[in-house]
Amino acid sequence: MGRWQRRRITNALATALMTLSATAAVTVLLIILGHVVMQGLPSLNVAFFTERPLPPGEVGGGVAPAILGTLEMLGVAGLIGIPVGIATAIYLSEYGRGNLARAISFSVDLIAGLPSIAIGVFVWAWLVRNVVGQYNGLAGGVALAIIMIPILTRTVEETLRIVPDPLREASLALGIPRWKTILRVVLPTAQAGVITGVVLSLARAGGETAPLLLTALGNQFFNLDLLQPTAALPIQIYNYARSPYPDWQAKAWGGALVLITLIGVLSALTRWAVGRRTHAY
Amino acid sequence: MVSLSNHERVLAEVDVLGRGANRGDRAFQTVVTAIAACVPIMLLGIVILLLLDALPALLRYGGAFLTQTTWDPVAEKFGAAAYVYGTVVTSLIALLLATPIGVGCALFIAEYAPIWMRAPVSFVIELLAAIPSIIYGLWGFFILAPIMRGAIEPFLKNSLGNVPAIGALFSGPAVGRDLLVAGVILSIMILPTITAVSREILRAVPDTQREGMLALGATRWETIRKAVLPYARGGIVGAAILGLARALGETMAVTMVIGNSSTQIRASLFTPGYTMASAIANQFTEADKEIYFSAIVSVALILLVVAAIMNILARLLVWSVARAPRAS
Numbered sequence: 001m002g003r004w005q006r007r008r009i010t011n012a013l014a015t016a017l018m019t020l021s022a023t024a025a026v027t028v029l030l031i032i033l034g035h036v037v038m039q040g041l042p043s044l045n046v047a048f049f050t051e052r053p054l055p056p057g058e059v060g061g062g063v064a065p066a067i068l069g070t071l072e073m074l075g076v077a078g079l080i081g082i083p084v085g086i087a088t089a090i091y092l093s094e095y096g097r098g099n100l101a102r103a104i105s106f107s108v109d110l111i112a113g114l115p116s117i118a119i120g121v122f123v124w125a126w127l128v129r130n131v132v133g134q135y136n137g138l139a140g141g142v143a144l145a146i147i148m149i150p151i152l153t154r155t156v157e158e159t160l161r162i163v164p165d166p167l168r169e170a171s172l173a174l175g176i177p178r179w180k181t182i183l184r185v186v187l188p189t190a191q192a193g194v195i196t197g198v199v200l201s202l203a204r205a206g207g208e209t210a211p212l213l214l215t216a217l218g219n220q221f222f223n224l225d226l227l228q229p230t231a232a233l234p235i236q237i238y239n240y241a242r243s244p245y246p247d248w249q250a251k252a253w254g255g256a257l258v259l260i261t262l263i264g265v266l267s268a269l270t271r272w273a274v275g276r277r278t279h280a281y
Numbered sequence: 282m283v284s285l286s287n288h289e290r291v292l293a294e295v296d297v298l299g300r301g302a303n304r305g306d307r308a309f310q311t312v313v314t315a316i317a318a319c320v321p322i323m324l325l326g327i328v329i330l331l332l333l334d335a336l337p338a339l340l341r342y343g344g345a346f347l348t349q350t351t352w353d354p355v356a357e358k359f360g361a362a363a364y365v366y367g368t369v370v371t372s373l374i375a376l377l378l379a380t381p382i383g384v385g386c387a388l389f390i391a392e393y394a395p396i397w398m399r400a401p402v403s404f405v406i407e408l409l410a411a412i413p414s415i416i417y418g419l420w421g422f423f424i425l426a427p428i429m430r431g432a433i434e435p436f437l438k439n440s441l442g443n444v445p446a447i448g449a450l451f452s453g454p455a456v457g458r459d460l461l462v463a464g465v466i467l468s469i470m471i472l473p474t475i476t477a478v479s480r481e482i483l484r485a486v487p488d489t490q491r492e493g494m495l496a497l498g499a500t501r502w503e504t505i506r507k508a509v510l511p512y513a514r515g516g517i518v519g520a521a522i523l524g525l526a527r528a529l530g531e532t533m534a535v536t537m538v539i540g541n542s543s544t545q546i547r548a549s550l551f552t553p554g555y556t557m558a559s560a561i562a563n564q565f566t567e568a569d570k571e572i573y574f575s576a577i578v579s580v581a582l583i584l585l586v587v588a589a590i591m592n593i594l595a596r597l598l599v600w601s602v603a604r605a606p607r608a609s
Contacts, residue, residue, distance in 0.1 A: 007500055014502035018393050021385025025406050025476070028469055032412065032420050039423075084316055091317035095310060097289065100318065107321040113592035114327070115530025117558050118585040121565070121578055122327040125334055146323065153320075165291045179309030207413025210532035210558070214565050234415045238533065241419050249423070256416045263411060 033260070040257025043250040053220045053236070059247045063255055065222045066236035069137060070206060072224070073216060073232060076141025077148055077205050082198055084145070085152030089197075092153070093160035094182055112150035119146050120211030128215055137223070137230030140216030144205040151201040159193020160186060192274040199270040203263045209234035233259050328585070335582040338575035346579060352544045354568075359576035361583070363544040367460060367554040368584075371535065372528040374464025374550070375471055380521045382468075383475030387520075390476075391483035392505060403480065410473035418537035421466040426538055429465070430457025434551060449548040458540035461550040466534050471524035478523055478599060482516030483509065485603045512602070519598030526591035530584060532558040557584045 047062045054061035092105055120143055127139035163186050171181040187194065209232075212218075218235040219228070233255055240252035339346065342359055349360020386406055390399050434455030442451045486509050494504040510517075540553025541563050555563070557580045568574040 007503070011500035011502040014505070015393060018385050018389040021382045022389040022394070022402055022406075024382060025386050025409065025472055026402065028472075029405060029409050029412075032416070035420055035424055036416060084319060087313050087316035088320055091313045094292070095313065096317075097292065100314070103321050104317050107324040109596060110589055110592065111320070111324055111327075113526055113588055115532065115558055115581075115584050115588050117530065117532045117561050118331070118581045118588075119327070121561065121581040122330055124565075125330050125578070126326070149320065161288060165288055168291065177303040178306045179303075180305070182309070203411065207415065209413070209415040210562055213562060217566075234413060234533075237415050237419060238537075241422055241537065252419060253423075256419050259413060260416060263413070267411065 036253065036256050036260055039250070039253035040255075043254035044257065048251070048254055052222060056243070056248075057245060063231075063233065063236050063251060063258075065219060066231040066233045066255070067258070068222065068224075069216065069219065069231035070233045072226065072230060073137055073141040073144055073212070074202055074206055076138060076226065077144035078198075078202060080142065081145035081148035081152060081201065081205070085149045085197070085201065086156055086194065088149070088153045089156035089160060090182060090187075092157045094186065108150045108153050111146065112154070116143075116147055116208055117210040117214070119143055120214035122146075123211065124214045132227055134227075135215065135217035135229040137216050137226040137228065140212045140230060140232065141226070143211035143215050144208060147208055147211070148201040148205045151204055152197045155197030155200060156190070156194050159190040159197070163189045196270055196274055199266050203266050207234060207259060207263060209238055213238070331578055331582045331585065334575055335579040336575070338572060338579045339582075341572065342576075346576075347583075350544055350546055352576075354570065354573045357570070357572055359572070361557065361560075361576070361580050363546055364555050364557045364560045364580060365583075366546050367463075367539065368529055368556040368558070370460050370550070370554075371463040371467055371539070371556055372525055374461065375467035375528045376521060376525050378465065378468035379472045379475055379524055383472050383520070383524070384479050384517060386472070386476040387479035387483055388505060390480050392501065392509070403477075406473050406476050408473075409469065410477075414470070414531060414533040417466055417470055417534035421462065421534055421538040425466065426457040426462055429462045430455050434461065438551075450550050453547075453549045453551045455551055456540065456553060458538055459551050459553050460539065463535045463539040463556070464550075466538055467528045467531055470531060470534060471527050474527055475520050475524040478520035479513075479517050482513045482520065482599065482602050485516070486512045515598045516602030519595040519602070522591055522595035522598065526588050526595060529591065530558055530588050532562050535559045536562050557581075 047060060048064075049062060049067065050064050051060075051062035052065050053063060088104065088108065092101060092108075095101075096104065123139050123143040123146070127142060128135055132139065167185055167189060168181055171185045172178065176184075212232050212235055216232055216235070217229040218239065219231040221231075223230055237252045237255040237259070240248040240255065243249065338359060342349075346359065346361055347365060348362055349358070350363045351358045351360050352363065353359075386402075390403055390406075394402060434451075434457070437451045438455065442448050490508045490512055491504050494508040499507065535556050536559040539556060539559055541555055541559060542553045544555065545552070561577055561581050561584075564573075564577055568577055
């Protein structure tokens with residue numbers, strides 16, 4: 001075998017290995033999604049979305065309190081996380097220079113890398129133990145907000161940075177104050193990135209389980225009081241999956257399908273909305 | 282990077298021009314700065330609060346907390362060595378499996394795939410990162426664990442169990458809820474991180490590197506091995522460390538497949554165990570005594586510090602490649 005031939009074979013082998021890696025990754029995704037859809041679909045019915053969980057061993061009921069609880073806590077997380085995330089992004093992109101900016105930017109990176117369970121322990125010690133005195137949905141929302149903030153900040157900051165400077169200069173040259181320039185010229189130009197950041201961070205927070213186990217705890221009943229233990233879809237999936245009852249295990253798959261659909265639909269809608277908006281320019 | 286410094290120059294000009302200009306400006310800047318300053322304060326708060334709660338256990342057990350394996354709430358003896366061991370072993374398995382495949386995916390996307398295929402393949406692999414950890418746990422618990430117990434672990438035991446040095450890793454009964462299964466689930470979860478970061482690194486490699494090799498008659502693979510990979514090495518190591526950091530802190534998926542039963546350190550990967558994160562998730566609500574609680578918070582604090590160090594290290598490595606001056 002000639003040298004050239006050996007080199008060609010090595011090259012073909014390497015190409016095959018790379019292609020195989022990519023195929024394997026895509027296949028694993030399809031297998032997981034396939035299982036969730038096939039195992040989850042049979043347990044979806046009206047009761048699943050409208051009724052509360054039944055006591056152990058009884059067949060039937062639904063996970064409505066968990067869906068409601070997840071939405072409640074995402075609401076709290078959004079109310080805190082969206083303004084803080086966007087303001088931090090504005091600071092970093094429009095004002096941030098010097099040591100304070102470096103410290104803030106560094107903190108955003110570090111918080112993004114914290115294990116979510118450690119954030120749960122922190123919120124437990126702060127809100128559950130010291131402030132409210134029992135497990136509660138508000139603490140769950142705050143934990144989710146802490147998880148949201150770095151994701152949102154980074155996405156928005158990156159989009160604000162690519163807003164062309166001539167836009168800012170033109171606005172300022174017309175005598176428009178800087179704060180109005182930021183709010184009325186820079187932010188609207190970056191709208192697509194802001195929307196993407198908000199949805200992306202909400203989707204990430206909505207699937208979090210570990211910090212909620214330590215803060216919201218979960219609940220089998222409908223509950224609108226955020227100072228009480230609150231149910232959440234991921235916690236419900238966890239508890240049902242570990243149970244010995246086939247009906248509950250089937251409902252865990254149903255919950256997983258609902259959760260993944262929620263995240264998928266949110267992401268797809270954003271892509272669609274953002275795509276339309278960017279075409280308008 | 283040129284546009285960034287330009288942006289900063291504009292900011293500086295605006296600062297000079299707008300000095301003392303407008304009351305609205307000053308108010309807006311103050312509010313935005315105050316909110317942004319909450320972020321480092323929050324980080325500080327997290328560290329301080331965890332430290333305060335961890336202190337009783339850390340002071341009482343000292344270095345033994347990391348070297349002892351006895352975790353006995355009744356006797357108030359706490360050593361987290363088994364949890365640390367579980368975390369290290371599962372994360373290393375994940376890293377060993379995910380790094381070659383993740384870098385392979387990145388190379389496929391950046392160097393091999395036809396242009397029209399690059400965006401969709403990247404998108405699909407990034408979807409793996411969007412799947413919540415609890416769903417990986419569910420899938421691992423009901424689908425992967427039985428396959429591991431029924432087919433893969435017996436196969437590993439029969440083929441590698443008698444090999445001298447590594448045989449001990451694959452000994453004992455296959456239970457399907459153990460360190461190996463946790464490592465495999467983690468490898469799937471960190472794959473998108475390693476792929477995405479490596480892909481960005483490969484994109485930062487200047488084309489002149491590739492063109493030079495190709496002009497000399499090198500094949501594609503030779504170009505990658507001799508020109509692209511050496512240039513990107515630091516960044517790819519950074520990508521792997523970022524993946525490792527994610528694996529260390531991962532909780533739910535691991536908790537569901539690792540078995541949560543033994544605090545013994547055994548050589549076999551077929552041993553049910555705990556990671557630091559899964560120990561916190563499992564025992565947090567059970568901690569009835571102050572010292573028990575403090576021991577759990579100590580585990581959380583150690584986990585947090587290690588994850589932070591990994592992240593800083595990884596980012597420095599990635600930056601060193603992505604920010605290097607381009608030859609073109």
